[in-house]
Amino acid sequence: MLNFMENIEEIPLAEWVSKATGIVSDSFAFLFDPIKNEFGDGLESFADMLAAVPPVIVILLVAVLAFFLSGKRFGLAAFSIVGLLLVWNQGLWEELMLSFSLVLVASLLSVIIGVPIGILMSKSKIAENIITPVLDFMQTMPAFVYLIPAVAFFSIGMVPGIFASLIFATPPTVRLTNLGIRQVSEELVEAAEAFGSTGAQKLFKVELPMAKTTIMAGINQTVMLALSMVVIASMIGAPGLGREVLSALQRADVGTGFVAGLGIVILAIIIDRFTQSFSLKKGTNI
Amino acid sequence: MPVIKVEGLSKVFGKNVKQALKLLEEGKTKEEILKQTGSTVGVNRASFEVEAGEIFVIMGLSGSGKSTLVRLLNRLIDPTEGHVIVDGEDLATMNKKDLLRVRRTKMSMVFQKFGLFPFRSILENTEYGLEVQGIAKEERSKKARASLEMVGLGNYVDQYPSQLSGGMQQRVGLARALANDPEVLLMDEAFSALDPLIRKEMQDELLDLQDTMKKTIIFITHDLDEALRIGDKIALMKDGSIVQVGSPEEILMNPANDYVEKFVEDVDRSKVLTAYNIMKRPETVNIDKHGPRVALERMQKEGISTIYVTDSKRNLRGYVTADDAVVALRSDVTNLTAILKTDAPSVPKDTLMNAIFDISHNSPVPITVVEDGKLLGIIVRGAVISALAGQGEVNLTHA
Numbered sequence: 001m002l003n004f005m006e007n008i009e010e011i012p013l014a015e016w017v018s019k020a021t022g023i024v025s026d027s028f029a030f031l032f033d034p035i036k037n038e039f040g041d042g043l044e045s046f047a048d049m050l051a052a053v054p055p056v057i058v059i060l061l062v063a064v065l066a067f068f069l070s071g072k073r074f075g076l077a078a079f080s081i082v083g084l085l086l087v088w089n090q091g092l093w094e095e096l097m098l099s100f101s102l103v104l105v106a107s108l109l110s111v112i113i114g115v116p117i118g119i120l121m122s123k124s125k126i127a128e129n130i131i132t133p134v135l136d137f138m139q140t141m142p143a144f145v146y147l148i149p150a151v152a153f154f155s156i157g158m159v160p161g162i163f164a165s166l167i168f169a170t171p172p173t174v175r176l177t178n179l180g181i182r183q184v185s186e187e188l189v190e191a192a193e194a195f196g197s198t199g200a201q202k203l204f205k206v207e208l209p210m211a212k213t214t215i216m217a218g219i220n221q222t223v224m225l226a227l228s229m230v231v232i233a234s235m236i237g238a239p240g241l242g243r244e245v246l247s248a249l250q251r252a253d254v255g256t257g258f259v260a261g262l263g264i265v266i267l268a269i270i271i272d273r274f275t276q277s278f279s280l281k282k283g284t285n286i
Numbered sequence: 287m288p289v290i291k292v293e294g295l296s297k298v299f300g301k302n303v304k305q306a307l308k309l310l311e312e313g314k315t316k317e318e319i320l321k322q323t324g325s326t327v328g329v330n331r332a333s334f335e336v337e338a339g340e341i342f343v344i345m346g347l348s349g350s351g352k353s354t355l356v357r358l359l360n361r362l363i364d365p366t367e368g369h370v371i372v373d374g375e376d377l378a379t380m381n382k383k384d385l386l387r388v389r390r391t392k393m394s395m396v397f398q399k400f401g402l403f404p405f406r407s408i409l410e411n412t413e414y415g416l417e418v419q420g421i422a423k424e425e426r427s428k429k430a431r432a433s434l435e436m437v438g439l440g441n442y443v444d445q446y447p448s449q450l451s452g453g454m455q456q457r458v459g460l461a462r463a464l465a466n467d468p469e470v471l472l473m474d475e476a477f478s479a480l481d482p483l484i485r486k487e488m489q490d491e492l493l494d495l496q497d498t499m500k501k502t503i504i505f506i507t508h509d510l511d512e513a514l515r516i517g518d519k520i521a522l523m524k525d526g527s528i529v530q531v532g533s534p535e536e537i538l539m540n541p542a543n544d545y546v547e548k549f550v551e552d553v554d555r556s557k558v559l560t561a562y563n564i565m566k567r568p569e570t571v572n573i574d575k576h577g578p579r580v581a582l583e584r585m586q587k588e589g590i591s592t593i594y595v596t597d598s599k600r601n602l603r604g605y606v607t608a609d610d611a612v613v614a615l616r617s618d619v620t621n622l623t624a625i626l627k628t629d630a631p632s633v634p635k636d637t638l639m640n641a642i643f644d645i646s647h648n649s650p651v652p653i654t655v656v657e658d659g660k661l662l663g664i665i666v667r668g669a670v671i672s673a674l675a676g677q678g679e680v681n682l683t684h685a
């Protein structure tokens with residue numbers, strides 16, 4: 001009696017998903033292939049270009065930006081100089097640039113996709129009800145799982161890495177864009193409407209500026225998640241610091257693994273402070 | 287010609303709107319309808335007219351539907367039923383495009399918590415209504431600056447709202463509303479968030495501005511003192527319905543029902559009634575025609591001990607007492623000039639009663655109400671006291 005499951009056939013859920021993925025991958029090959037090839041090529045040359053800039057110039061640039069973004073304080077600038085010099089010294093500069101371009105492109109795409117979806121959610125209760133569970137699903141599914149369809153669609157390399165990162169890292173931007181707009185005070189929305197704003201004017205002149213801080217917090221989270229995807233994506237051949245960590249893991253080489261990991265930490269801290277400073281910059285007026 | 291004409295305007299919040307409307311027709315109360323249908327009656331078949339240049343105050347307790355009503359006027363809330371006719375156009379049935387036009391050019395709104403955009407400077411805030419119309423930067427900046435000048439904030443254009451005090455912020459709210467020169471101003475509890483002194487200042491300023499602007503203003507408040515101070519007409523709301531519309535004096539002296547009476551009960555009448563409201567027609571003699579004999583006769587007939595003296599053009603000259611008149615008669619004086627006294631206190635007709643009270647207390651003769659040198663009326667001490675107590679005859683026609 002208690003073992004009634006023996007009498008029920010197993011639902012071939014896994015099989016269905018595989019089949020569906022196969023169908024999608026086949027029927028959208030016309031879409032995926034050019035993305036894989038053209039976009040992949042573009043991505044690689046962008047990464048190569050970054051890597052080709054002399055490290056000294058990059059480090060100086062980052063230091064100057066850090067100085068101004070942190071309100072003319074030396075802390076972040078000094079940290080950037082020391083940290084980046086260390087990465088360079090360890091012979092990981094090219095890997096750092098590769099990882100950075102992966103994070104940069106993935107985050108940009110996440111924002112480009114995420115902000116409009118967040119706006120849609122804030123404007124429509126129906127959209128919110130549909131999208132919220134999808135976001136929950138996207139964020140709770142272990143990130144590794146996304147690697148499998150990513151490979152099915154885009155084979156291996158940077159492109160599937162970015163695809164997996166998109167799914168994993170976009171939700172915070174969507175959520176916080178929605179939240180930010182919904183939090184705008186009723187009276188300000190009424191003021192915008194009472195003076196005869198169109199929907200677009202209301203959005204761009206009042207709601208988005210008011211929600212900016214919240215949206216930037218979401219973008220910051222997105223960037224951090226994209227960065228955490230750097231290691232995971234190396235499992236499907238994405239190059240960069242993650243690949244060093246992975247290969248060190250396979251050889252049980254603690255030292256090399258630690259150094260590559262440290263490189264990721266340094267990158268993470270710099271990116272985090274940079275995106276945070278964007279969200280706080282005009283905050284004095286708010 | 288009324289600028290705004292509201293006809294049978296209703297708003298029901300909730301799902302069973304049709305049923306709720308039917309119950310309203312049947313005369314069910316807001317509470318009964320909420321119980322039966324789960325819908326809330328915001329506004330219940332309101333009808334009224336607002337004349338051009340008038341300050342029309344809508345007053346009522348919390349939840350009586352004031353905010354809902356004012357938002358129906360510019361359709362921030364869509365009406366369930368009824369019409370809002372502004373300059374001959376019905377907003378209730380108007381398409382989106384026309385509605386934008388009306389909001390941009392005919393009506394502006396001032397908000398309780400100011401509704402300023404914190405990330406915009408004072409100038410940019412004031413420009414907002416012009417900006418959404420697509421007016422060129424230079425022109426809108428010029429208009430916005432002029433508007434800020436008008437409320438006395440010409441020097442604050444580059445500041446941000448958080449740098450200003452509450453009173454100043456609401457001036458910006460007012461300047462923003464005036465910048466596109468609308469016919470109608472909607473003010474929802476515009477001064478309620480300010481402390482009492484600033485509030486009074488703002489009321490005075492609004493009245494000053496109104497003297498030159500002559501806008502049509504719909505002003506929401508739950509404060510009767512404020513309503514009486516600034517309103518030309520007052521509408522009282524209860525449970526979504528308008529229970530009485532009238533001039534401040536009418537509301538005060540002839541409350542339409544218990545609700546209104548409760549509302550006006552604790553009003554300090556001394557802050558509302560003016561000299562004009564309580565003065566009496568004076569008994570006078572003409573200095574060009576009459577002598578002490580006529581004066582004495584009149585006083586004896588009326589049972590009074592002083593009489594006011596005017597000339598043929600009704601200009602006030604002074605008064606004479608009965609005692610002086612008797613002395614003059616005995617010494618064969620035929621002219622009133624010799625015994626004329628000119629120390630009677632006089633006030634303009636719109637003097638508030640609390641000011642009159644002090645004067646009448648210290649004066650042995652009735653106070654004169656004078657306009658352009660002419661005697662309009664007199665106020666005897668008894669009249670002041672009985673009016674303060676809410677009794678006695680009061681002149682309700684508008685001064």
Ligand SMILES: Nc1ncnc2c1ncn2[C@@H]1O[C@H](COP(=O)(O)OP(=O)(O)OP(=O)(O)O)[C@@H](O)[C@H]1O
Pocket residue numbers: 299300326327328346347348349350351352353354355508
């Ligand atoms: N969006 C809404 N949804 C449902 N009910 C509402 C809504 N807005 C207002 N109401 C209800 O309509 C009635 C009138 O509310 P309204 O805000 O107009 O009152 P008010 O006179 O402005 O009160 P206050 O002095 O507190 O501002 C109240 O019973 C309120 O609960």
Ligand SMILES: [Mg+2]
Pocket residue numbers: 352353354475
């Ligand atoms: Mg209200």
